[in-house]
Amino acid sequence: xxxxxxxxxxxxxxxxxxxxxxxxxxxxxxxxxxxxxxxxxxxxxxxxxxxxxxxxxxxxxxxxxxxxxxxxxxxxxxxxxxxxxxxxxxxxxxxxxxxxxxxxxxxxxxxxxxxxxxxxxxxxxxxxxxxxxxxxxxxxxxxxxxxxxxxxxxxxxxxxxxxxxxxxxxxxxxxxxxxxxxxxxxxxxxxxxxxxxxxxxxxxxxxxxxxxxxxxxxxxxxxxxxxxxxxxxxxxxxxxxxxxxxxxxxxxxxxxxxxxxxxxxxxxxxxxxxxxxxxxxxxxxxxxxxxxxxxxxxxxxxxxxxxxxxxxxxxxxxxxxxxxxxxxxxxxxxxxxxxxxxxxxxxxxxxxxxxxxxxxxxxxxxxxxxxxxxxxxxxxxxxxxxxxxxxxxxxxxxxxxxx
Amino acid sequence: xxxxxxxxxxxxxxxxxxxxxxxxxxxxxxxxxxxxxxxxxxxxxxxxxxxxxxxxxxxxxxxxxxxxxxxxxxxxxxxxxxxxxxx
Numbered sequence: 092x093x094x095x096x097x098x099x100x101x102x103x104x105x106x107x108x109x110x111x112x113x114x115x116x117x118x119x120x121x122x123x124x125x126x127x128x129x130x131x132x133x134x135x136x137x138x139x140x141x142x143x144x145x146x147x148x149x150x151x152x153x154x155x156x157x158x159x160x161x162x163x164x165x166x167x168x169x170x171x172x173x174x175x176x177x178x179x180x181x182x183x184x185x186x187x188x189x190x191x192x193x194x195x196x197x198x199x200x201x202x203x204x205x206x207x208x209x210x211x212x213x214x215x216x217x218x219x220x221x222x223x224x225x226x227x228x229x230x231x232x233x234x235x236x237x238x239x240x241x242x243x244x245x246x247x248x249x250x251x252x253x254x255x256x257x258x259x260x261x262x263x264x265x266x267x268x269x270x271x272x273x274x275x276x277x278x279x280x281x282x283x284x285x286x287x288x289x290x291x292x293x294x295x296x297x298x299x300x301x302x303x304x305x306x307x308x309x310x311x312x313x314x315x316x317x318x319x320x321x322x323x324x325x326x327x328x329x330x331x332x333x334x335x336x337x338x339x340x341x342x343x344x345x346x347x348x349x350x351x352x353x354x355x356x357x358x359x360x361x362x363x364x365x366x367x368x369x370x371x372x373x374x375x376x377x378x379x380x381x382x383x384x385x386x387x388x389x390x391x392x393x394x395x396x397x398x399x400x401x402x403x404x405x406x407x408x409x410x411x412x413x414x415x416x417x418x419x420x421x422x423x424x425x426x427x428x429x430x431x432x433x434x435x436x437x438x439x440x441x442x443x444x445x446x447x448x449x450x451x452x453x454x455x456x457x458x459x460x461x462x463x464x465x466x467x468x469x470x471x472x473x474x475x476x477x478x479x480x481x482x483x484x485x486x487x488x489x490x491x492x493x494x
Numbered sequence: 495x496x497x498x499x500x501x502x503x504x505x506x507x508x509x510x511x512x513x514x515x516x517x518x519x520x521x522x523x524x525x526x527x528x529x530x531x532x533x534x535x536x537x538x539x540x541x542x543x544x545x546x547x548x549x550x551x552x553x554x555x556x557x558x559x560x561x562x563x564x565x566x567x568x569x570x571x572x573x574x575x576x577x578x579x580x581x
Contacts, residue, residue: 216524223510223517230506237502246502318528321536329527337519342512363571477517484516488509492501 106150112394113148119397120144120389123277132284136257136385140277143389146182154182155393158270162187186387191269195384196262197351200483202377203258204355205369207447207479209330210323211472215316218439218470220423222477225443226485227419228253232412233489239404244268247489249405252279253412254482255286256445261388262348263486266494273392274402278409283446287453289410290441293417294457298437302425303461305436307470314433327360338484344494345487349480417441420474442471445478 099105107114123141127134147155157179162170176184189195212219229250236246248264248271260279264272282289294303320326331353339346355372358365420440428434438454451471458467565573 212520213524213528216521219520219524220514220517223513226513227510230502230509233505234499234502237498243498243501247505318525319532320528321532325531325535326524326527329531330524333523333527334520337523338516341516341519363567363569366567477520480520481513481517484513485509488505488512492505492508 139385228416
């Protein structure tokens, strides 16, 4: 009988009977895996996050991330990584070395930079301004979140979802409210995956078919740009260097993200001589970083952290941040069109979000529905790429004031 | 609460202002670089391509561009296409 009792204690069933909440979290993990695998919603992130949720909530496995207080020794001293690994297992080792230090989001940004082409933005520089208006969701939801009872740091982390940029949201949350990392990462990536639903919905609510038929190429012919680029390669090489230095003076707290993005872009634009670096940044390094980021973020979602009213607030607030950002971009275009002879399709404002290139692709499809000859992809990419810069700057502002 | 709300209002102004200023700067920097490059380093690639095209007598610019860029990637930008022989 004693042996049977010991056998029962050895299994996870005893833990489950004491606290059945992890079962619900296992269900959440399976749902995330379903969305990633079957529905193909951001599978590169949702699959590792979903599996991380499952690992963290397997009773008795010790794979869940423990709160910061657990590794604090008092007097602002903390356990070293060896002690963390020994005491709380490898997932906590990975979390406290790669995530809590803020290492992985900038590494992913380096890869994003190596995959980004600033060409469309440089050819349509004026359109990049609409990437600024699309950050409105961040700062307006910050207000609402504070009114709803979130602390300023928590509200800042929630609001950054409106930037539609996963690594930026994660980086900001690590610094401002690490205890909300799991729900915020899930909300950010889920809404990014829902861009093909959210943008058409917001566009339908706010734009007329006449506005959506504005043909950008025809507008370009009517009012041609004064700037013709004679050597695009040289411009693309100089741009990340100069921009990085200038932004560093204005918003230094955005440099870990933007600096790495611009470095990744530089090694890509140099071409053959740095091809190996660019391949490494956008391939193996980014892929490895994505795996560890996804798993560890998923592992922060233990039942006691996730099953909370704040999670619902984050999911609702995140949606509004996203929606207001889309509307912000659209209304700036509408305002611009009131005063300018050269009209701009409001879809270009709607893509001021960071979700590159999905937002642009979705906007292009909408434009083609109204006019089969109206290809707006390149124009949308201009505001879409500037949205990446805009959301990183917005994150820098939040970190500077609230961090 | 009201103190936090005041901070959020402040951040709305400062944050949006900063993002607009930075993206104005992006436009300014982009335009300045384009003007500088147009004036001091206008395209050098085109000349090489034209020379090679005329040397080889190949009329399709797409084929020429593909051959030249393949050679540039393989040789790390050091190699030049001087002749192509069909065997």
